[in-house]
Amino acid sequence: MNILVCIKQVPDMESRFKVDAAGTWFEESDLAWRINEYDEFAIEQAVQLKEQLGDADLTVLSIGPARLKEALKKALAMGCDRAVHVVDAAAHEKDPFQIASSIAAFAKDKSFDVIFTGMQSQDRGSGQVAVLVGELLSIPSLTTAVEFALEGDTISVRRELEGGLKAVVKAKVPALVSCQLGLNTPRYPTLPNIMKAKRKELLEVPVADLLTEEARLETVSLAYPEKKGSALVLEGEVGDLVEKVIGILKEKTAVL
Amino acid sequence: MKALLVGEYREGKLLESSYELIGFAQTLGAEFELFLVGSTDQLPQVDGKLHLADVAAAGEFNPALHKQLVLDAAQKAGADTIVFLHSSYGWDLAPRVALALNAAQVSEVVEAAADGYLLPACNSKLRRTVKATTDRSVVTLQVGAFMAAEPGGTPQVEELSVAAGGNTEFGGYEQAEAGEVDLGKAEVIVSAGRGVGKPENVAMIEALAKALGGEYGASRPVVDAGWVPHDRQVGTTGQVVSPKLYVACGISGAIQHLAGMKKSEFVLAINTDKDAPIAEIADVLVVADIKQFAPALTAKLVG
Ligand SMILES: Cc1cc2nc3c(=O)[nH]c(=O)nc-3n(C[C@H](O)[C@H](O)[C@H](O)COP(=O)(O)OP(=O)(O)OC[C@H]3O[C@@H](n4cnc5c(N)ncnc54)[C@H](O)[C@@H]3O)c2cc1C
Numbered sequence: 308m309n310i311l312v313c314i315k316q317v318p319d320m321e322s323r324f325k326v327d328a329a330g331t332w333f334e335e336s337d338l339a340w341r342i343n344e345y346d347e348f349a350i351e352q353a354v355q356l357k358e359q360l361g362d363a364d365l366t367v368l369s370i371g372p373a374r375l376k377e378a379l380k381k382a383l384a385m386g387c388d389r390a391v392h393v394v395d396a397a398a399h400e401k402d403p404f405q406i407a408s409s410i411a412a413f414a415k416d417k418s419f420d421v422i423f424t425g426m427q428s429q430d431r432g433s434g435q436v437a438v439l440v441g442e443l444l445s446i447p448s449l450t451t452a453v454e455f456a457l458e459g460d461t462i463s464v465r466r467e468l469e470g471g472l473k474a475v476v477k478a479k480v481p482a483l484v485s486c487q488l489g490l491n492t493p494r495y496p497t498l499p500n501i502m503k504a505k506r507k508e509l510l511e512v513p514v515a516d517l518l519t520e521e522a523r524l525e526t527v528s529l530a531y532p533e534k535k536g537s538a539l540v541l542e543g544e545v546g547d548l549v550e551k552v553i554g555i556l557k558e559k560t561a562v563l
Numbered sequence: 564m565k566a567l568l569v570g571e572y573r574e575g576k577l578l579e580s581s582y583e584l585i586g587f588a589q590t591l592g593a594e595f596e597l598f599l600v601g602s603t604d605q606l607p608q609v610d611g612k613l614h615l616a617d618v619a620a621a622g623e624f625n626p627a628l629h630k631q632l633v634l635d636a637a638q639k640a641g642a643d644t645i646v647f648l649h650s651s652y653g654w655d656l657a658p659r660v661a662l663a664l665n666a667a668q669v670s671e672v673v674e675a676a677a678d679g680y681l682l683p684a685c686n687s688k689l690r691r692t693v694k695a696t697t698d699r700s701v702v703t704l705q706v707g708a709f710m711a712a713e714p715g716g717t718p719q720v721e722e723l724s725v726a727a728g729g730n731t732e733f734g735g736y737e738q739a740e741a742g743e744v745d746l747g748k749a750e751v752i753v754s755a756g757r758g759v760g761k762p763e764n765v766a767m768i769e770a771l772a773k774a775l776g777g778e779y780g781a782s783r784p785v786v787d788a789g790w791v792p793h794d795r796q797v798g799t800t801g802q803v804v805s806p807k808l809y810v811a812c813g814i815s816g817a818i819q820h821l822a823g824m825k826k827s828e829f830v831l832a833i834n835t836d837k838d839a840p841i842a843e844i845a846d847v848l849v850v851a852d853i854k855q856f857a858p859a860l861t862a863k864l865v866g
Contacts (some may be wrong), residue, residue, distance in 0.1 A: 442663075449731065450655045471793065474736055488787055489787030532690045552847065
């Protein structure tokens with residue numbers, strides 16, 4: 308069986324973001340980068356599926372600049388067999404349709420049986436790429452998976468809905484599955500596996516080889532949200548903070 | 564703009580959030596028609612045309628078929644904008660419709676501005692303004708971002724014919740198991756977020772909750788990691804609560820968490836990140852390490 312997992316590298320969300328000079332994206336210097344949280348569940352599920360099947364082949368793909376080699380190496384150390392780096396220094400300027408088109412162009416003649424992705428990215432969060440890839444390849448997409456199983460040629464997924472409700476949904480392979488938080492427990496790469504990963508294949512493909520589509524969305528601007536809240540911000544020494552908070556709770560709430 | 568609003572229906576009921584779509588169209592002063600896979604005994608109360616596909620034939624989950632039905636309705640309505648909620652139904656269906664129409668999709672809109680739609684980025688720390696360059700577009704709305712329209716009126720129903728189809732199978736729903744606690748009744752809730760660091764530290768959140776005479780809750784990653792049971796999860800995929808006091812400990816304030824607690828009367832947040840989006844709805848943000856602050860506050864309260 309042939310498995311593909313698509314991942315993205317995103318900045319740490321606890322960073323302090325600075326809008327760039329063009330006013331359409333954030334400055335990338337001084338940011339720590341990591342694998343999109345949702346995609347870690349996708350990698351783990353792909354690796355678990357490979358382990359279940361024994362003789363499966365697992366490719367991890369990501370689109371972006373040179374820095375994402377680090378993310379691909381981690382995915383290899385988690386258990387992917389080979390990595391494909393679609394090199395695009397301006398990936399952040401591409402819209403979800405273009406990203407999905409590039410992935411689909413790569414995947415179309417490789418007969419992947421199962422494609423995993425995260426359900427959305429933490430930075431842009433459009434939640435489109437997974438389903439678009441499935442549609443472009445004319446295979447069923449099962450989104451927002453919090454449980455996954457493959458039996459024979461049938462994928463069975465618990466789709467998470469709102470308020471704790473789940474739906475049981477199935478599709479025959481080939482199919483795409485988008486992964487939600489909590490689907491599994493992503494493993495930490497072990498040192499021996501990190502060493503082994505260094506010898507695994509890391510293929511580079513220029514994005515121009517795959518992408519022929521024009522963007523359908525234009526980013527007009529990126530800015531800080533208008534502050535709606537008026538939180539009183541308290542800083543200082545813990546003892547003083549405790550005193551202040553108790554004072555406020557006594558004054559403003561009926562609980563103390 | 565001529566909008567087609569895609570309503571939602573689940574477990575035999577029209578979902579209330581469907582009225583937010585109407586609210587959006589009214590805010591923009593847009594002409595609209597509605598689409599629903601539902602039934603005639605659960606019609607949205609609104610004047611105007613409703614393209615209705617019978618749920619008995621189309622099923623509640625069959626994205627490939629629902630896509631075709633939305634496309635049929637969009638054509639009949641002559642719609643240039645197809646509007647969904649950014650919900651488990653909407654984010655699944657919208658890209659399918661967008662691709663079939665060669666249309667751009669704008670996801671999780673929080674506001675419509677003159678130069679485009681405003682969307683959150685980086686856990687709401689940033690806002691993007693985005694516009695479609697295609698003639699037609701597909702839009703999904705952040706749940707809760709647009710005021711729901713008041714129900715009132717009677718739709719003029721146009722039945723859509725439903726052909727068999729689909730490449731997925733629906734095997735029914737599973738309800739979350741009821742747990743030991745009903746957070747909805749608690750007057751004080753102290754919730755642990757990923758910022759608590761490790762499972763052992765949940766105890767200090769529990770202790771603080773006890774000292775304040777309340778219950779403890781959690782954000783999703785803490786529940787997903789198995790540190791706290793699911794019945795204590797606050798948010799869109801957990802409980803919606805409105806206590807007198809909500810204390811968010813090491814919680815960044817993602818929209819899905821806020822949706823579960825923003826109606827709390829008073830919100831105290833403790834976070835090492837001064838820019839954490841929880842500050843948007845908190846009354847007080849204490850910039851501190853929760854591992855130091857929580858035990859100190861508990862000690863003072865019980866001491
Ligand atoms: C469809 C969907 C449904 C979802 N449903 C829910 C839901 O029901 N409930 C929910 O909570 N989430 C839900 N989420 C997940 C949500 O998007 C966020 O990922 C989640 O809320 C983040 O939890 P957190 O704030 O605890 O963690 P993070 O976002 O990682 O934030 C941790 C915070 O802790 C702070 N911190 C770190 N160390 C310390 C310290 N020592 N002291 C104090 N502060 C510290 C950091 O500054 C940061 O702000 C859902 C997501 C999706 C896509």
